[in-house]
Amino acid sequence: MSYVDEVLARVKEKNASEPEFLQAVEEVLETLRPVIEANEEKYKKEALLERLVEPDRQIKFRVPWIDDKGQVQVNTGYRVQFNNAIGPYKGGLRLHPSVNIGIIKFLGFEQTLKNSLTGLPIGGGKGGSDFDPKGKSDREVMAFCQSFITELYKYIGADVDVPAGDIGTGAREIGYMYGQYKRITGRYEGVLTGKGLTFGGSLARTEATGYGLLYITRELMKCHGMDIKDKVCCVSGSGNVAIYATEKAQQMGAKVVTVSDSTGWVYDPEGIDLALLKEVKEVKRARLTEYAAARPSAQYHEGRGVWQIKCDIALPCATQNELLLEDAKQLVANGCTAVCEGANMPTTLEATKYLQDNGVLFICGKASNAGGVATSALEMSQNSERMSWTFEEVDAKLEQIMINIYHNIDDAAKRYGMEGNYVAGANIAGFEKVANAMIAQGIF
Known part of the structure; x- marks a missing residue:
């Protein structure tokens, strides 16, 4: 039995009642196999994977x-x-x-x-x-x-x-x-991030996860010879990430036609009215039924169903395991080009594999939604300096971080013969830095 299989078996036995955790560990370790195999003796002796998953x-x-x-x-x-x-x-x-x-x-x-x-x-x-x-x-x-x-x-x-x-x-x-x-x-002190602007918060933090998602999506499209302008996007969710992903997509010239919440979803063929969405969700904290009631072009549907709408780009921004295998099949059948995750693990393992096997460009959340935590770290820097940067300064740093993430995960996938597999690339690039730091610092 390989080292990866040993650790996976142990994790499954020890955490049997935690399906989301098991799913995340399995997805990461499976894609890390070539990296682990290249360093198996060293990693196994130091119990690196056991320490990583505990x-x-x-x-x-x-x-x-x-x-x-x-x-x-x-x-x-x-x-x-x-x-x-x-x-x-x-x-x-x-x-x-x-x-x-x-x-x-x-x-x-x-x-x-x-x-x-x-x-x-x-x-x-x-x-x-x-x-x-x-x-x-x-x-x-x-x-x-x-x-x-x-x-x-x-x-x-x-x-x-x-x-x-x-x-x-x-x-x-x-x-x-x-x-x-x-x-x-x-x-x-800067102990919490996402603070208000009057007491140490950072400009652009509210927008960061959604904006970052679109910066990496645009870079992905650009590096595959496509322009995001005029593309039709389906977005799930209607919280912070979904709202600002919609805002940035519209600024880039794309057309967002869906949003959803925990009770239903809206299809708006004329494009989501961002001002109305913000009023309903950020001001009133109300349901999307209010959006549909105020927008003649909007069609409201109970339950789930965002992914049945024909689109070029799908941006799941709601919650874990919201994009299922049948959704992936629908997206492929409708000619979807790219899926980039705004939420954490919104696509199931089966759906991810189907999308990848059918040529859909797919970037997982740990890469594509990293803009939020990146800007939180920039807030920490500002707190340490007792400084406040302009919106444009923070946004420019965020954009460059997201572009760098795309190229780092692309390079990592290529190094291990998995070009275009951005899930493997993200896991490898993220893992290598953490693993090297753990080894350098000894057993702790």
Whole structure:
């Protein structure tokens, strides 16, 4: 049995109840086979893969808070500090009812390689809670966030672990968390990113993941002799990533015709009205039914179905495992050219393989959605310098980081005889840097 197979068998046995984590580890290790085989004796002796797939620590804690009726509520909080070989742990806090330790581990594992790809000195971590901010008052959200940080503050710091936003955690939540961290510690430091602009936040952070997704998509198209201008794009999701991916796609001259949320999706053949989408989702925090009601050209559908619409480029920006094998078949049948992931692992392994086997250009999330964490690291730099860069400065750095990521993953795939396999390229390029740092620092 090969070293990769040994480690995979052990991980499956040990983490049988964590399907998302197992999926992420299997996807990464399978594509790393040629790299591992070339260094098998060395990596096996140092148990490099075992150390890579086992988090440095997993923190789980109770989060009690009081709702507006005076009732005490209790949620579970998590922080998984996965790997700090190349820098302090860095990764978002997800607030969603689906959150459990397996999902947080999967995200932290992916984050380790994603952060490595940015070229910036940041390690991988992830956290969150099964708390749902939807339908809660500002006071209730504040009560939860303050209780959450009252426990988490012991484990984080500007040079230790720097959490950020994720699903359910926006500027409001980060603000409440930062205020509580400052209140408890008495320290004003860059410990959380995604902060408001008045207290250490970075311009372009809100837009970064969506913008970065389009920068790497444009570079992919350009390097294959195509222009993104006038292409039809299907976007899933209607949160931060989807909104700003839509905005940048429209700025580049592409036409975005779909968005979705947890209850349904919209097809707008005239192109998504960005101002209306922002009003519905960012101001009113309402459902897409309101978008459709206000937009005569929009067709609203219950459930899922974004990927049945004919498009040139598909940008899944909602959540994990949202693009299934039948969706991939539909995209191929409709002549889709490229799929670039805005969410974390939104495409199943079967769907990814089908897209690749049928000639669709495919870039996985750890490369294509790295713009958000890259800009978070730029926020950390600004905090350390006590400086604030202009939007244009941050955006220019973001664009160059995303272009560099594309060429790094392209080169890595070519080096191992897998030209055009950007999943393998992303895993290899991310892994090599982390592995070399782990070996150089000894057993820890």
